[in-house]
Amino acid sequence: MQMQPEFVEEARRQAEICNACRYCEGYCAVFPALQAERAFAEADLTQLANLCHNCRNCYHACQYTAPHEFDLNLPKALAELRHDSWDTFAWPGGLARAFQRSGTMIAVAFVLGFAALFLAARALPAEGEGFYAVLSHNAMVAIFAPAFLLPLASLSVSLRRYWAHVGGGRITLGHLRHAFGSAAKMRNLAGGHGDGCNFEEEDRFSQARRHAHTAVLVGFLLCFASTSSGTVLHYVFDAPAPYGFWSLPKLLGVPGGLLLGVGALWLAHLKLKADPELGAPRAWGGEMGFVLLLAFVAWSGLALWLLRDHAALPMILALHLGGVLAFFLLMPFTKMAHGFYRLAALVRDAQRREAS
Amino acid sequence: MTDTPDILVIGGGNAALCAAIEAAEAGARVLILEAAPKPYRGGNSRHTRNFRCMHDGPLSVLVDAYEEEEYVADLMKVTGGKTDEGLARLAIQSSQDCLPWMEAHGVRFQPSLSGTLSLARTNAFFMGGGKSLVNAYYRTVEALGVEVRYEAHVTHLELDGDCIARVDFDHEGQSHSLSPRAVVVASGGFQADRDWLARAWGPAAKNFLIRGTPYNRGVVLADLLGQGVASVGDPTQCHAVAIDGRAPLYDGGIVTRLDCVPFSIVVNNEGERFYDEGEDVWPKRYAIWGRLVAAQPDQVGHVIIDAKSINLFMPSVFPPLRADSIEELAGMMGLPAQKVAATVAEFNSACGDTSGFSPMELDGVTTTGLTPPKTNWARPITEPPFYGYSLKTGVTFTYLGLKVDERAQCATDRGPIRNLWAAGETMAGSILGQGYLAGFGMTIGTVFGRIAGKEAAAYANAA
Numbered sequence: 085m086q087m088q089p090e091f092v093e094e095a096r097r098q099a100e101i102c103n104a105c106r107y108c109e110g111y112c113a114v115f116p117a118l119q120a121e122r123a124f125a126e127a128d129l130t131q132l133a134n135l136c137h138n139c140r141n142c143y144h145a146c147q148y149t150a151p152h153e154f155d156l157n158l159p160k161a162l163a164e165l166r167h168d169s170w171d172t173f174a175w176p177g178g179l180a181r182a183f184q185r186s187g188t189m190i191a192v193a194f195v196l197g198f199a200a201l202f203l204a205a206r207a208l209p210a211e212g213e214g215f216y217a218v219l220s221h222n223a224m225v226a227i228f229a230p231a232f233l234l235p236l237a238s239l240s241v242s243l244r245r246y247w248a249h250v251g252g253g254r255i256t257l258g259h260l261r262h263a264f265g266s267a268a269k270m271r272n273l274a275g276g277h278g279d280g281c282n283f284e285e286e287d288r289f290s291q292a293r294r295h296a297h298t299a300v301l302v303g304f305l306l307c308f309a310s311t312s313s314g315t316v317l318h319y320v321f322d323a324p325a326p327y328g329f330w331s332l333p334k335l336l337g338v339p340g341g342l343l344l345g346v347g348a349l350w351l352a353h354l355k356l357k358a359d360p361e362l363g364a365p366r367a368w369g370g371e372m373g374f375v376l377l378l379a380f381v382a383w384s385g386l387a388l389w390l391l392r393d394h395a396a397l398p399m400i401l402a403l404h405l406g407g408v409l410a411f412f413l414l415m416p417f418t419k420m421a422h423g424f425y426r427l428a429a430l431v432r433d434a435q436r437r438e439a440s
Numbered sequence: 441m442t443d444t445p446d447i448l449v450i451g452g453g454n455a456a457l458c459a460a461i462e463a464a465e466a467g468a469r470v471l472i473l474e475a476a477p478k479p480y481r482g483g484n485s486r487h488t489r490n491f492r493c494m495h496d497g498p499l500s501v502l503v504d505a506y507e508e509e510e511y512v513a514d515l516m517k518v519t520g521g522k523t524d525e526g527l528a529r530l531a532i533q534s535s536q537d538c539l540p541w542m543e544a545h546g547v548r549f550q551p552s553l554s555g556t557l558s559l560a561r562t563n564a565f566f567m568g569g570g571k572s573l574v575n576a577y578y579r580t581v582e583a584l585g586v587e588v589r590y591e592a593h594v595t596h597l598e599l600d601g602d603c604i605a606r607v608d609f610d611h612e613g614q615s616h617s618l619s620p621r622a623v624v625v626a627s628g629g630f631q632a633d634r635d636w637l638a639r640a641w642g643p644a645a646k647n648f649l650i651r652g653t654p655y656n657r658g659v660v661l662a663d664l665l666g667q668g669v670a671s672v673g674d675p676t677q678c679h680a681v682a683i684d685g686r687a688p689l690y691d692g693g694i695v696t697r698l699d700c701v702p703f704s705i706v707v708n709n710e711g712e713r714f715y716d717e718g719e720d721v722w723p724k725r726y727a728i729w730g731r732l733v734a735a736q737p738d739q740v741g742h743v744i745i746d747a748k749s750i751n752l753f754m755p756s757v758f759p760p761l762r763a764d765s766i767e768e769l770a771g772m773m774g775l776p777a778q779k780v781a782a783t784v785a786e787f788n789s790a791c792g793d794t795s796g797f798s799p800m801e802l803d804g805v806t807t808t809g810l811t812p813p814k815t816n817w818a819r820p821i822t823e824p825p826f827y828g829y830s831l832k833t834g835v836t837f838t839y840l841g842l843k844v845d846e847r848a849q850c851a852t853d854r855g856p857i858r859n860l861w862a863a864g865e866t867m868a869g870s871i872l873g874q875g876y877l878a879g880f881g882m883t884i885g886t887v888f889g890r891i892a893g894k895e896a897a898a899y900a901n902a903a
């Protein structure tokens with residue numbers, strides 16, 4: 085697996101300067117890992133890139149940013165390499181190149197997903213009440229089971245490639261505890277001192293991105309748990325949808341949808357304020373498309389519940405499920421992959437810390 | 441142009457910002473004039489990493505205690521007694537209160553950086569380094585309503601009797617004048633004016649590199665001294681260290697440091713050794729080598745090490761030259777190959793038993809019968825590949841400054857100037873007459889910046 089040489093070279097050049105300086109070592113996990121090396125192999129740099137949370141603190145603290153001739157911009161160098169690594173490890177690769185970069189491509193996928201469901205709803209026989217009066221349970225399963233499992237298979241290929249590339253070892257419970265602990269607290273967006281990161285307004289520290297991300301993450305997990313609980317109710321307890329408000333799927337899904345919906349819009353808002361030149365500019369569109377897709381899935385899901393007796397329900401259902409379909413199918417090829425790679429990088433970092 | 445401020449602060453580094461914060465918190469209207477554009481604001485302060493802080497017990501990230509007498513003794517050692525003990529004790533005693541004050545104004549500390557364990561007890565490190573400190577202070581002054589003007593070069597302070605009557609500055613291609621009630625000068629030394637440096641030190645200074653900002657050109661310092669304001673410090677001296685010869689002319693900062701000298705031999709342009717490379721651990725010899733190199737032809741030294749030593753020091757920012765033989769390396773360095781080979785051979789044959797080699801401490805592994813000797817870490821240079829670095833003199837700061845009293849007030853021989861205070865590098869010569877104590881520059885700037893700001897505000901508020 086080969087990354088694009090210009091991204092590797094630029095990350096290496098900057099890492100060497102940081103290694104001679106080290107002023108930023110308190111900010112995040114990247115610097116201790118960086119400082120453990122003397123020369124940077126491509127795999128070392130890939131791991132650093134996936135460990136970096138793009139908090140940008142090291143950019144604003146750096147005395148060597150442009151116009152200085154050293155032209156330091158570590159968040160950007162690592163973001164470019166990170167995106168390139170996702171392109172490189174994705175399977176099939178070409179799809180990642182398309183969707184990581186382009187919000188338009190994500191929108192096209194969404195429209196296709198919507199059209200597919202719309203047609204399915206018209207063509208396939210319906211049975212039951214609520215949504216199932218629009219599209220039968222069996223039809224939904226027939227569409228979504230592969231749409232969920234195929235991307236997972238693709239992601240597992242990618243993660244294996246990543247793991248082999250960075251030389252990961254046997255994973256223990258301790259490594260996982262460290263990685264999930266870091267992700268749950270978004271420790272690397274806390275800035276080392278706990279004041280947060282420099283995302284939306286130059287060198288001002290703020291917790292906004294960290295909290296917005298936590299809302300998205302928790303919201304997403306709640307939504308996922310809601311769907312899973314529905315599946316269990318359906319198959320194990322023979323209790324099909326629709327569920328009342330005081331049921332597990334709703335009690336998980338409504339707050340989950342709200343958190344996801346608010347969090348995603350918040351992230352999109354922050355992203356509009358942030359300087360694209362401190363990330364991977366060419367991936368901006370794809371990232372924004374992904375955030376908006378998440379927001380759309382959340383809000384259309386909530387609309388389904390609020391407008392459950394409305395005449396527009398079939399339309400909204402097709403829109404919502406079209407969004408969900410696009411989201412799942414694109415999982416390995418959009419920003420969604422970041423969660424998997426970043427977890428892998430955190431696990432790898434736990435191994436490095438243990439060994440040192 | 442906005443209205444005339446109560447207090448004009450000249451400079452945009454640590455001392456200036458501390459003064460502006462104190463003055464604004466005392467209710468004065470403050471204007472900061474900073475010569476640098478925004479991306480380069482903060483002078484040499486943006487390159488720093490820590491400040492030296494007295495503490496009677498554990499304090500924030502600082503462990504154990506570092507008491508006044510030990511601190512004073514450390515200062516006496518490096519200055520050889522060339523200090524104003526009263527001012528020095530004031531700086532040292534006040535440093536303890538500064539740390540929590542800095543935290544309250546947005547500075548964040550961290551335990552000493554990896555590789556600087558020796559400073560863990562005495563020096564508090566800024567998380568993210570000096571530029572993050574400067575950023576935090578600019579956020580603080582903004583919130584206090586202080587106006588900051590970048591690319592504003594102060595050219596003249598009109599001294600009228602015992603009072604600064606007017607301040608002239610250039611901004612956006614135009615000349616302006618203001619008559620504030622009080623003025624704080626915090627515009628650093630003159631080391632970035634290479635002509636002045638050459639006049640003071642001699643023509644060799646033309647080959648020196650400036651480790652910090654290009655904006656500290658001593659314009660205000662020269663202007664005030666020219667009007668008879670009292671000065672302090674040796675006008676011919678600067679603090680200089682040996683750094684990587686490929687460093688940029690200005691603003692190379694910390695990364696141009698080279699720590700490999702103790703494990704090397706160093707030759708001059710003629711291929712000859714000129715000093716004991718193993719005299720002491722490197723942090724203690726860093727500054728001496730700045731002077732040694734300055735005394736060599738073309739003010740340059742060449743470091744030669746071999747493969748067995750390449751991993752013994754902190755990585756440096758520029759990769760070394762690398763060759764399979766000494767002659768080839770000498771050729772790459774533009775040195776007389778035969779001569780260098782002979783110097784290396786002579787050194788190698790003067791090395792003895794190296795079994796006691798220990799990179800982290802004075803190991804007594806020495807040469808015999810060689811002049812100059814290498815008295816520690818003397819291992820023959822035999823194992824290819826061979827590596828080469830060049831050394832040049834890097835100037836940190838100049839010693840000449842404005843003489844102040846314990847209220848940071850400036851004076852002429854007729855007595856104090858009623859409305860002029862100075863802080864930071866520009867008055868540090870009062871306390872640091874020679875040598876340097878790591879982290880003391882920021883201590884002086886913080887302590888006297890705060891004093892100057894308070895005094896100036898008290899004066900302006902009373903007027």
Ligand SMILES: Cc1cc2nc3c(=O)[nH]c(=O)nc-3n(C[C@H](O)[C@H](O)[C@H](O)COP(=O)(O)OP(=O)(O)OC[C@H]3O[C@@H](n4cnc5c(N)ncnc54)[C@H](O)[C@@H]3O)c2cc1C
Pocket residue numbers: 450451452453454455456473474475476481482483484485486487488489490491492592593594595626627628629651652653655656657658659660692693694835836837863864865866878879880881882883885
């Ligand atoms: C590479 C390096 C590393 C260092 N590391 C440390 C360290 O770790 N700890 C430590 O204590 N000290 C360190 N020092 C020393 C330290 O930088 C100084 O002691 C300290 O920054 C002085 O602060 P200051 O505010 O007086 O000056 P500066 O921070 O240099 O500020 C001077 C300001 O005046 C402005 N200025 C100059 N002329 C004019 C003019 N005519 N008009 C308007 N503005 C003007 C400049 O632009 C600048 O903003 C280091 C120095 C260097 C070069």
Ligand code: HEM
Pocket residue numbers: 136137138267297300301304348351355371372374375378419422423424426427
């Ligand atoms: C579980 C491990 C996860 C980790 C460690 C993680 C980490 C991060 C980090 C560091 C960022 C900011 C840097 C960047 O933009 O690349 C980010 C952005 C984001 N994450 Fe996550 N994430 C995880 C899971 C998730 C999940 C499950 C979701 C939602 C389904 C999600 C949604 C987002 C979104 C929408 C952004 C904002 C993108 C942007 O601003 O461009 N993340 N994540």
Ligand code: SF4
Pocket residue numbers: 101102103105106107108109142143145146147148156158568569
């Ligand atoms: S980002 Fe800049 S300040 Fe931070 S470690 Fe790297 S070179 Fe140093």
Ligand code: SF4
Pocket residue numbers: 108111112113114115135136137138139140141142143158159162272
């Ligand atoms: S952007 Fe933040 S997370 Fe990334 S290297 Fe810099 S400080 Fe670390």
